[in-house]
Amino acid sequence: xxxxxxxxxxxxxxxxxxxxxxxAHMRTFFGVCIPATAFIIFIVGFVYKVITWARSAVPFxxxxxxxxxxxxxxxxxxxxxxxxxxxxxxxxxxxxxxxFAFRSLFRNTAVSLHQGKDHPIVAYKSSKWLWLFAIxxxxxxxxxxxxxxxxxxxxxxxxxxxxxxxDGLLQIGAPTMYLTDVGLVAGIxxxxxxxxxxxxxxxxxxxxxxxxxxxxxxxxxxxxxMRYYAKVDVIAIKELAMGLVTFNxxxxxxxxxxxxxxxxxxxxxxxxxxxxKLMHFPGVFLSPTRNMPNDTRAKHHVNPWNDPNIKAHxxxxxxxxxxxxxxxxxxxLDNPENGKAPEEKA
Amino acid sequence: xxxxxxxxxxxxxxxxxxxxxxxMDTPVDFSPGHWCYPxxxxxxxxxxSKLPGLWGPARQWNPGEADWKLPPNWKEIVVKxxxxxxxxxxxxxxxxxxxxxxxxxxxxxxxxxxxxxxxxMPVLRAELMRSVYRGEFTVAGKILGKLTGSRVMEExxxxxxxxxxxxxxxxxxxxxxxPYGIDTAEMxxxxxxxxxxxxxxxxxxxxxxxxxxxxGNHLGIQPHxxxxxxxxxxxxxxxxxxxxxxxxxxxxxxxxxxxxxxGDVFADPGIYTFMGYLMLFDExxxxxxxxxxxxxxxxxxSFTNNEVMKKLNxxxxxxxxxxxxxxxxxxxxxHMWRVVHQYMDTMTGDTQxxxxxxxxxxxxxxxxxxxxxxxxxxxxxxxxxxxxHNKLKLDPSRNDxxxxxxxxxxxxARGMGLLEEPRYxxxxxxxxYFEMPDGTTREQTFCCAGGxxxxxxxxxxxxxxxxxxxxxxxxxxxxxHGVNTMACICAIDRATLIPLxxxxxxxxxxxxxxxxxANALVMEGESERKMNLRQEYLxxxxxxxxxxxxxxxxxA
Ligand code: SF4
Ligand code: SF4
Numbered sequence: 001x002x003x004x005x006x007x008x009x010x011x012x013x014x015x016x017x018x019x020x021x022x023x024a025h026m027r028t029f030f031g032v033c034i035p036a037t038a039f040i041i042f043i044v045g046f047v048y049k050v051i052t053w054a055r056s057a058v059p060f061x062x063x064x065x066x067x068x069x070x071x072x073x074x075x076x077x078x079x080x081x082x083x084x085x086x087x088x089x090x091x092x093x094x095x096x097x098x099x100f101a102f103r104s105l106f107r108n109t110a111v112s113l114h115q116g117k118d119h120p121i122v123a124y125k126s127s128k129w130l131w132l133f134a135i136x137x138x139x140x141x142x143x144x145x146x147x148x149x150x151x152x153x154x155x156x157x158x159x160x161x162x163x164x165x166x167d168g169l170l171q172i173g174a175p176t177m178y179l180t181d182v183g184l185v186a187g188i189x190x191x192x193x194x195x196x197x198x199x200x201x202x203x204x205x206x207x208x209x210x211x212x213x214x215x216x217x218x219x220x221x222x223x224x225x226m227r228y229y230a231k232v233d234v235i236a237i238k239e240l241a242m243g244l245v246t247f248n249x250x251x252x253x254x255x256x257x258x259x260x261x262x263x264x265x266x267x268x269x270x271x272x273x274x275x276x277k278l279m280h281f282p283g284v285f286l287s288p289t290r291n292m293p294n295d296t297r298a299k300h301h302v303n304p305w306n307d308p309n310i311k312a313h314x315x316x317x318x319x320x321x322x323x324x325x326x327x328x329x330x331x332x333l334d335n336p337e338n339g340k341a342p343e344e345k346a
Numbered sequence: 347x348x349x350x351x352x353x354x355x356x357x358x359x360x361x362x363x364x365x366x367x368x369x370m371d372t373p374v375d376f377s378p379g380h381w382c383y384p385x386x387x388x389x390x391x392x393x394x395s396k397l398p399g400l401w402g403p404a405r406q407w408n409p410g411e412a413d414w415k416l417p418p419n420w421k422e423i424v425v426k427x428x429x430x431x432x433x434x435x436x437x438x439x440x441x442x443x444x445x446x447x448x449x450x451x452x453x454x455x456x457x458x459x460x461x462x463x464x465x466x467m468p469v470l471r472a473e474l475m476r477s478v479y480r481g482e483f484t485v486a487g488k489i490l491g492k493l494t495g496s497r498v499m500e501e502x503x504x505x506x507x508x509x510x511x512x513x514x515x516x517x518x519x520x521x522x523x524x525p526y527g528i529d530t531a532e533m534x535x536x537x538x539x540x541x542x543x544x545x546x547x548x549x550x551x552x553x554x555x556x557x558x559x560x561x562g563n564h565l566g567i568q569p570h571x572x573x574x575x576x577x578x579x580x581x582x583x584x585x586x587x588x589x590x591x592x593x594x595x596x597x598x599x600x601x602x603x604x605x606x607x608x609g610d611v612f613a614d615p616g617i618y619t620f621m622g623y624l625m626l627f628d629e630x631x632x633x634x635x636x637x638x639x640x641x642x643x644x645x646x647x648s649f650t651n652n653e654v655m656k657k658l659n660x661x662x663x664x665x666x667x668x669x670x671x672x673x674x675x676x677x678x679x680x681h682m683w684r685v686v687h688q689y690m691d692t693m694t695g696d697t698q699x700x701x702x703x704x705x706x707x708x709x710x711x712x713x714x715x716x717x718x719x720x721x722x723x724x725x726x727x728x729x730x731x732x733x734x735h736n737k738l739k740l741d742p743s744r745n746d747x748x749x750x751x752x753x754x755x756x757x758x759a760r761g762m763g764l765l766e767e768p769r770y771x772x773x774x775x776x777x778x779y780f781e782m783p784d785g786t787t788r789e790q791t792f793c794c795a796g797g798x799x800x801x802x803x804x805x806x807x808x809x810x811x812x813x814x815x816x817x818x819x820x821x822x823x824x825x826x827h828g829v830n831t832m833a834c835i836c837a838i839d840r841a842t843l844i845p846l847x848x849x850x851x852x853x854x855x856x857x858x859x860x861x862x863x864a865n866a867l868v869m870e871g872e873s874e875r876k877m878n879l880r881q882e883y884l885x886x887x888x889x890x891x892x893x894x895x896x897x898x899x900x901x902a
Contacts, residue, residue: 005493049443056432056439059652062688062761064521064529066789069763072714072727076734077766083789084763098525104450105525109785111453113360119825120357122459122818124785130450134525201449203364204469207493208486209447275486280526283444288437289527294763296688297717303692305434310397310653311697312660313559315668318639321560322569329570331596331638334668 003196006210010218010265017264021257030260031240031251038267045274046282053286059303061296063091064289084294091293098290102138105131133194137187140180141216143167144223147180151241173228181224188217212278215269222262230258350807353849357814362453364464370477370497374465374506381409382512382802385552390545392556397653402545409508414501420544421499425482427540432483437532442479444526445469451520451530456792457513460811465510468520468530474506475533508546511537513808515797516649517756522789534798539651547650551799554646558658562641563608569596569638575611576636579621586881588873591628594635596669601708602634603666606677606725607644609837610858616840618879619678619858622867626729626860629869630709630737634675640665643682644837648689649799656693659685662722667699674722675705678858680797680836683724684761691719710735724758726767726835726859733774739868742777744875747885748831749778750862751823753816753843754791755836765789768835768859775866780827786819796842809842810849817850824851831855833862 020026067080085091097103110127113120146163150156168176192213195205226232236252237259243250273279285291316334319326323338333339351359365372374380390404402423407415417423432439451468453459458466465471473495480487480496487496497503516531541547554564561568567575576593584590594600606623610616627634640661647654666674676686698721705714705723712731714723732738752772758764765788773779786792794801795812810817823829832847832854834840840856847854865878876887 002493053436053440053443056436057434058436059434060689060692062437062529062532064518064527065760065763066522067763068765070716071767072712072716072731073734076730077770080763102525104523104527105448108450108523109454111459113357113362115357119821120354120818121822122815130448134448198449199363200452200464200467201447203369203464204447204449204452204467204473206447206495208490208495275484277444277446280444280446283440284526286436286440287444287527288440289521289529289532296691297686297720297722298715300695300719301692306693307653307656308696310656310660312657312664313396315639315664318560318562325568325570326638329573331569331573332598 002205002207003192003210003214005207006214009207009211010214013215013265013268014218014222014261017260018257021260027251027255027260028249030264031255032244032249034267035244035263035270038270042270042273045271046279049274049279050282050286053283057304058288058292059305061292061294061301062289063292063294065294069294086293086295086298088293091291095285095291099284102131102134105134129190130194133187133190136183137191140183140187143180144178144184144220147178151238152245154242175227175231177228181220181227184220185217185224188213188220192217208276212269212272212276215265215272219262219265219269222258222265226256226258226262230256232256232259350810356807356811360460360462360811360814362462369464369470369473370492372465374502374509376410376505376509378410379805379807381509382548382550382800382805384409385547385549389549389552389556390547393552393559393654396559397657400542400651400653401547402543405545407545409505414505414546416501416504416544416546420504423543424504424540425499427543428479429483431536431539432479435532435536437529438536441472441526441528441533442476445472445476445528446525447473448525450523450525451528454520454523455514455530456517456519456795456815457515457808457812460795460814461808465506466513468514468524471510471514472528472530472533474503474510475537478503504541504544504546507537508541511541512548512800513812515756515793515795515800515812517793517797518760519756519790519793522760535648535652538649542651548799548802550802551646551649554799555650555654555658558642558646562637562639562661563611564642564644564646565608565612567608567612567641572611572638572641575617576624579617579624582879582881583621583625586877586879587625587869587875589625589628589869589871591624593624596637596639597635598669600633600635600669601672602632603640603662603669603671603674604634604636604677605640605643605662605674605682607679607682607837608642609644609841610677610679611641613837613841615844615855615857615861615880616837618861618864619840621879622858622860622862622864623677623725625864625867625869626738629867630732633708635669635671637665637669643676643679643686645681645685646799648681648685652689652693655685655689659690660694660697662690663694663697663699663702666702666721667697670701672701672703672721673705675725675728676722677725678835678837678860680755680757680838683764684757686720686722687762690722695719707731709737724764724767726764726771729860729863730767730770733771738774740775740863740866741868742775742866744866744878744884745776745862746778748776748862749780749827749829750776750831750833750857751780751782751820751827751829752787752859753782753794753820753832753834753839754787754789755834755839756791756793756797758835759791760789763789764835768833771859772833772862775862778827780823780829782819782823786815792816792819794836794839794842794846796846797838801838801842806845810846813842813846813850816843817846820847820854821851824854829854831857831862833857833859835859 066083071077327339521529557566610620792815
């Protein structure tokens with residue numbers, strides 16, 4: 001049901017530029033105003049959210065540890081430097097592997113129950129599907145985004161050309177098919193399929209989980225349509241894109257409607273981004289269980305709101321309360337008076 | 347325990363397919379057995395007098411009834427508390443925003459594995475809070491409501507929290523697998539802080555908290571009783587070894603203060619571990635004292651709110667100062683070590699007295715730089731160092747009738763990274779050591795399902811369900827290697843693993859690591875060992891005094 005709603009939403013989103021551009025002739029509106037506004041929403045929302053996070057305190061160091069910590073004898077008990085980092089550098093590498101290789105997902109397991117011969121068995125097996133789908137999806141998305149830089153930069157940076165070359169290495173079809181185009185669509189379909197088919201994952205999926213998948217899928221499909229079928233005028237598009245970055249707006253007449261649909265959907269994604277779970281992208285860098293070294297026993301760390309007024313129950317009170325039996329049991333007292341029964345004192 | 351299904355039936359009842367109704371529309375079961383008993387009003391009043399404003403109205407109430415007697419403005423209190431904590435804890439703020447509901451954590455929680463209840467999937471457990479966050483604090487959630495999984499704070503929501511945040515042992519296993527390190531244990535801590543504000547709590551936590559504050563330990567053992575128990579243990583040690591060991595209490599002027607969870611002083615089999623500490627310290631002539639005032643290492647405050655955690659923790663440094671100790675040695679305890687490692691120096695470091703020094707073993711001279719800030723050393727680090735330097739005379743063959751496995755307690759494993767030291771110690775004192783299967787040990791260890799104050803009997807079925815993953819791994823090594831003993835380094839484990847093993851792997855005994863150490867320890871001038879610390883005859887001596895019952899078994 002949630003998936004259907006999402007599909008419907010995205011469908012409606014496609015209709016807006018379709019009619020807007022063709023019927024209402026609002027080319028400047030869809031070519032310039034919408035993307036510029038969306039971009040501003042994206043930047044402001046993104047920064048606002050990250051600042052909100054950064055402003056909330058990190059009172060305690062609570063890194064998740066996966067493996068042996070640094071022991072008194074690092075030779076006898078070798079430290080797992082990546083999963084239980086104790087220095088800034090080790091923590092940095094942990095983060096790099098997390099961000100670029102999705103390391104935590106890589107160790108994913110799946111549980112299953114079996115009836116053994118005479119007793120039950122709980123089994124865990126490695127399950128790397130999610131990792132694989134996620135890697136394919138994210139890397140494809142990332143590379144495609146970088147490839148788009150050629151539209152916004154003049155001259156085109158060498159790495160963008162390089163990327164394009166590698167991406168089109170298979171040289172299938174004309175224009176050459178990009179591997180990442182396939183990867184992105186495949187990645188989305190696999191992730192979406194997983195959400196639909198796995199009953200547990202389906203159970204925890206909201207509209208807000210399906211919607212970005214459908215939205216990105218429609219972006220990918222509109223892009224692919226433009227490039228391989230509609231064969232839009234790339235020179236004109238670059239003109240428009242360069243106009244946007246240099247604040248010198250032009251909307252060439254030769255650009256087809258499929259481009260406006262693509263741009264509109266991308267704008268929707270940008271505007272939606274800061275308010276959605278897509279913020280996991282900056283969030284992973286700020287996750288306190290991953291981005292801190294596990295050195296709390298060795299180094300002092302300050303809690304900005306530590307309350308100095310919270311103090312232990314005073315020993316003096318304790319001794320006053322239990323002094324008599326303590327004295328009888330032969331336990332030492334700070335104040336011998338406390339050991340006297342009330343009648344002795346009087 | 348009569349109405350608890352047999353292990354086989356319970357296993358068959360687990361169904362991982364979620365119900366047909368969406369999670370927000372699926373009602374919560376409030377029948378007895380699904381919740382822990384609320385705190386006694388006098389405990390609440392006591393805590394209110396010590397840390398005012400954190401506890402809501404003290405009252406008698408029953409989770410099984412419709413009226414929980416909440417204060418009239420409960421909603422404002424919870425929402426305001428929530429907002430405050432978003433500022434005070436970046437974990438909470440970030441984890442509210444970035445979960446992508448990928449489900450990687452879903453089948454990592456022992457409570458889910460053993461129950462199949464989807465609200466025990468860590469992602470959904472956190473969604474119970476996150477949905478309120480979105481509904482109360484975000485624009486998108488306010489406008490789009492259910493489509494984004496948002497809802498507002500209502501009494502039913504709060505009641506649901508009470509059930510499910512007291513079905514999380516804060517073991518952090520889920521966090522290990524989450525691509526963003528989202529720590530549901532941290533969410534649970536926050537939810538519990540919020541519930542405390544309106545007087546929703548459980549007695550098995552609040553009574554220990556109150557006790558720890560007054561008497562120093564969670565069982566409320568008063569100092570003279572504490573001394574009596576220790577004296578008994580000294581007698582028992584003499585019975586077994588022929589040696590009378592020293593057991594200094596509240597003495598000033600020693601180098602080291604030793605603190606262990608009070609479960610080791612009171613409960614069987616923890617007492618054997620405690621006897622183990624005493625024997626070891628006596629044998630190496632350690633200059634130490636224990637304290638009746640700081641007689642609890644386990645910090646029940648960490649199950650309530652950070653204010654209590656700090657208050658209880660502060661006792662350790664206060665007592666080190668009063669007694670003039672240079673550093674603190676800590677016994678086998680789970681939560682204590684999570685608090686010592688992650689929180690102690692940050693919360694109470696400024697209360698250390700000037701004479702405290704980085705721990706240095708007076709026997710081997712090793713300086714433990716890893717605890718330079720807290721000045722507090724874990725006993726398995728200390729003992730491993732002794733063993734490395736050959737300072738102990740050990741006869742592991744005395745443990746030859748034991749086939750031993752090791753249960754990594756969640757807190758030292760995942761809240762600290764202490765994995766190899768206990769294994770090293772065990773392997774020095776036992777010849778037959780076996781690991782449980784991969785995926786159930788070290789950082790992937792499974793909880794005993796009784797941590798974070800949940801080791802109470804009224805939720806026994808929930809505990810046994812949560813104990814399935816641990817119990818099943820244990821059963822595996824029992825069948826494969828004939829394992830008959832599971833060692834651990836946590837006092838709560840020593841209490842909770844017993845019913846768990848009886849249920850899922852009958853025939854396995856639970857022991858502390860230092861119990862095993864002491865049984866293998868050859869003490870200077872000891873008499874021939876015929877019994878272990880439990881006063882059971884060692885193999886080869888069984889026939890002696892056939893009709894004799896060990897004193898501690900008489901009324902069993
Ligand atoms: S693994 Fe992390 S991101 Fe994925 S559902 Fe669980 S908490 Fe959310
Ligand atoms: S912290 Fe442990 S008990 Fe709590 S949700 Fe995570 S795995 Fe389950």
